[in-house]
Amino acid sequence: MALNTVFPEVHNFLSKPTQLFIGGQWVDAVSKQTFEVENPATQQVIAHVAKGDAADVDLAVDAANKAFKTWRYEIPATRARLLFKLADLVEKHTEELAQILTLDNGKPLLYSRHECGAAAHILRHFAGFATKVEGRQVPVSGAPNGAFLNYTLRDPVGVCGLIVPWNFPLTMCIWKLAPAMAVGCTAILKPAEQTPLIAVRLMQLFEEAGFPAGVVNLVTGMGIDVGQPLSAHMNVNKVAFTGSTMVGKAIAQQATSNMKRVTLELGGKSPNIILPDADLSKAIPGAAQAIFYNQGQVCTAGSRLYVHEKVLDEVLDGLCKQAQGMKIANGLDEASTMGPLVSERQYDRVNRYIEQALADGAELLTGGKRPEGFDKGYYLEPTIFLDREEKACISKEEIFGPVLTVMSWSDTDELVERANNSIYGLAAGIWTQDLSQAHRIAAQLEAGSVWVNCYNVVDPVSPFGGYKQSGWGREMSHDVIEAYTETKNVCVNLY
Numbered sequence: 001m002a003l004n005t006v007f008p009e010v011h012n013f014l015s016k017p018t019q020l021f022i023g024g025q026w027v028d029a030v031s032k033q034t035f036e037v038e039n040p041a042t043q044q045v046i047a048h049v050a051k052g053d054a055a056d057v058d059l060a061v062d063a064a065n066k067a068f069k070t071w072r073y074e075i076p077a078t079r080a081r082l083l084f085k086l087a088d089l090v091e092k093h094t095e096e097l098a099q100i101l102t103l104d105n106g107k108p109l110l111y112s113r114h115e116c117g118a119a120a121h122i123l124r125h126f127a128g129f130a131t132k133v134e135g136r137q138v139p140v141s142g143a144p145n146g147a148f149l150n151y152t153l154r155d156p157v158g159v160c161g162l163i164v165p166w167n168f169p170l171t172m173c174i175w176k177l178a179p180a181m182a183v184g185c186t187a188i189l190k191p192a193e194q195t196p197l198i199a200v201r202l203m204q205l206f207e208e209a210g211f212p213a214g215v216v217n218l219v220t221g222m223g224i225d226v227g228q229p230l231s232a233h234m235n236v237n238k239v240a241f242t243g244s245t246m247v248g249k250a251i252a253q254q255a256t257s258n259m260k261r262v263t264l265e266l267g268g269k270s271p272n273i274i275l276p277d278a279d280l281s282k283a284i285p286g287a288a289q290a291i292f293y294n295q296g297q298v299c300t301a302g303s304r305l306y307v308h309e310k311v312l313d314e315v316l317d318g319l320c321k322q323a324q325g326m327k328i329a330n331g332l333d334e335a336s337t338m339g340p341l342v343s344e345r346q347y348d349r350v351n352r353y354i355e356q357a358l359a360d361g362a363e364l365l366t367g368g369k370r371p372e373g374f375d376k377g378y379y380l381e382p383t384i385f386l387d388r389e390e391k392a393c394i395s396k397e398e399i400f401g402p403v404l405t406v407m408s409w410s411d412t413d414e415l416v417e418r419a420n421n422s423i424y425g426l427a428a429g430i431w432t433q434d435l436s437q438a439h440r441i442a443a444q445l446e447a448g449s450v451w452v453n454c455y456n457v458v459d460p461v462s463p464f465g466g467y468k469q470s471g472w473g474r475e476m477s478h479d480v481i482e483a484y485t486e487t488k489n490v491c492v493n494l495y
Contacts (some may be wrong), residue, residue, distance in 0.1 A: 024213025024340030040106035054229040067214030083127035103333035127459035129228035132178035156184035158237030161230040166192035263473040268426030271419035272302030275432035283431035288322035290455040296402035302428035323382035347378035350401030360392035425467025
């Protein structure tokens with residue numbers, strides 16, 4: 001599929017001015033400025049998007065505060081109905097949304113379609129929560145039974161600043177918006193400047209679904225111009241951010257302006273472990289998918305692969321075949337299994353890590369360069385290094401690209417120590433047929449998600465987040481409902 005064969009609806013969407021969505025109205029940025037959005041597969045400019053700043057953030061926060069006064073008291077079943085309707089619209093427009101995602105981000109259509117399906121699923125999951133936000137009755141321990149009615153309520157936290165990354169531009173919006181909407185919060189969404197288009201189209205669907213004006217607002221622009229004033233704003237009650245640890249630390253500091261609630265889902269350098277008894281027919285493709293999925297631009301990517309020395313050679317041979325068998329092409333090509341990296345900046349960053357790895361003495365087994373036949377686009381071959389001494393920078397630092405570092409091991413206790421020797425603790429994988437061993441290792445790993453004989457299995461029923469510098473709090477599951485609500489205790493003397 002080429003650009004000239006994308007849906008007419010997508011061409012129509014791209015041909016129109018891309019504005020901010022504030023208080024139920026589509027408006028230009030106060031400054032009237034715009035910024036360019038390019039297709040990373042072709043490096044062609046495909047849209048000009050409104051470039052918001054602090055003045056636009058103020059307007060959006062005012063609109064969200066006004067809407068919160070009524071939205072917080074909206075009938076829960078009505079909030080649920082609107083979220084279900086939005087899920088239906090996302091599902092109805094899957095092909096259109098998938099094409100916008102691929103043009104915006106570069107990922108293969110196969111993955112873009114999966115992202116749209118996941119977004120609809122998450123919306124429906126949290127639509128069900130809208131009618132199930134509960135308090136509890138708590139007995140007063142120092143008083144006779146029946147003397148007090150003591151209970152808790154869960155109130156929506158208020159206006160939320162939601163700052164999302166570019167690697168999963170649609171589902172990351174929904175991860176944050178769906179629970180916020182379900183419990184009665186209002187929101188200002190700030191998408192990554194690399195991938196703003198899908199957020200614009202999503203706002204159009206919010207509008208079509210019938211959400212009241214001001215409940216959801218969109219301010220596009222640069223992080224320093226929009227994200228920073230949003231995080232520090234005195235009338236924002238919570239900020240939820242997914243992105244780099246460096247930016248997350250800055251947001252945490254900015255949020256102290258009014259002690260707003262903060263959820264941070266940050267970086268990772270996740271260990272993926274192959275035990276000697278693992279079923280290699282599953283472990284090898286599983287390990288390849290863990291790092292090469294979405295061009296390696298995944299916070300949970302299994303970028304540190306620890307392979308038992310008994311099966312090292314077999315695993316390395318299989319991994320190289322997996323990497324060399326991937327179809328690198330424009331994401332609009334139905335055969336593509338690996339598209340370009342998201343931007344020139346990210347492409348240059350990953351290449352610098354490859355150069356440094358070679359300088360550090362890591363052994364390049366496959367990849368490491370632009371694939372033949374591409375003179376445009378930010379394409380990079382899937383890359384595998386063997387780091388025998390585990391001293392290369394690529395064994396420690398998050399790369400956010402299709403670069404795998406393989407290390408061998410022999411002693412389980414030492415393995416766990418090495419796996420935990422990281423500033424991050426987002427995820428981990430274990431491949432083994434010995435489930436007792438799997439449970440023992442999983443219990444010792446310092447990671448928010450541990451997958452056994454699988455990888456990157458993410459579902460709204462499961463809490464998602466990290467240890468250490470991988471973040472604060474959890475997304476998804478019951479946990480995220482608590483993140484968007486405040487607990488109020490009410491104690492009544494009945495005598």
